[in-house]
Amino acid sequence: VSDPEPGEGLWAVEQGVPVVLVERSAPLGHPAAGLDRVRSDHAHGAAEAVAHLAGLGHRAIALAVQDSPTAPRLRVGYRAAVEALGLTPVSAAPLDGAPSRSEAKRFERTLEYLCEAVASGNVTAAIVHSDADAIVLIPRLQARGVRVPEDLAVIAYDDEVAGLADLPLTAVAPDKHAVGAAAARLLLDRLGATEPGAADPGAGESGRRPAARRHLDILPSLRIRVSCGAVAAAP
Incomplete structure (x- = not known):
């Protein structure tokens, strides 16, 4: 409930x-x-992902999550970790305010958000929920000239299929x-x-x-x- x-x-x-x-x-x-x-403590999982990326030197980390029961806790953990670590705040993903009605639209909006974030010269890392979404998005990012992980380090959330991607995805894995x-x-x-x-x-x-x-x-x-x-x- x-x-x-x-x-x-x-x-x-x-x-x-x-x-x-x-x-x-x-x-x-x-x-x-x-x-x-x-x-699962999804807020803790998101915070761990932020902390790992911060440890690799990333100061502006985006969060791109699909609309799901997990999403609110991911946002809580992400925001808490960004604040606690003194990282640069990043504008919210478009799906936060208005979820997409179709999967294709969700991918399109998330792709544009991440491409624009990287092009701004500020965002260098992202957490993507779910890992199935990340598997679809990464080739599209690469087709737009965004190299992963060189231009955008990515951590997926769920780890159901993350290890099967052509580019194996670092992932938060709820047990x-x-x-x-x-x-x-x-x-x-x-x-x-x-x-x-x-x-x-x-x-x-x-x-x-x-x-x-x-x-x-x-x-x-x-x-x-x-x-x-x-x-x-x-x-």
Whole structure:
């Protein structure tokens, strides 16, 4: 549940059985905000990408993200890292204000944004979500005379197909297996776990109270390949 409409997501609370949100969250104040939750810390992943590029000497880093549930957290982490590291602010990508209705239009607008950013002489690096988008965009950038990574260092976000590109992409890799495993463990714990406690009216006849709810954030990792301009690690 992410920025739900009034009443949206209440079904998860009303099931009467243990529920664990996976890669989703509910805003504070929403009834589902008190459910167990496991998700990737996408804000941390974006910040790690910014920090890596800054460590390579880049001072103006663009962010190009498609419209998705992941995008808001990527923007939060990106902006926080740019501010914390004292980097040069970069104008927002066009998709931030008005998402494209078609995939072709999304690629066209993102391509123009990145080409103009490089041509300005300021932007030298970019984070692109998703890596499937980055795989499509890089040949188009090269066709427009933008060399990767010489003119524009690129880090993709997701790492589902980043390593398969003609130019292997450095990518932030959310650990989806770890998220799923943690959610399964949490659900199994919830099915039978209780915490010992002093008998009180809210503890039930057994004198034990339900285990505390948990919100778990799993940190993504950064996989270094060629597209960022750093020395690539072993596959």
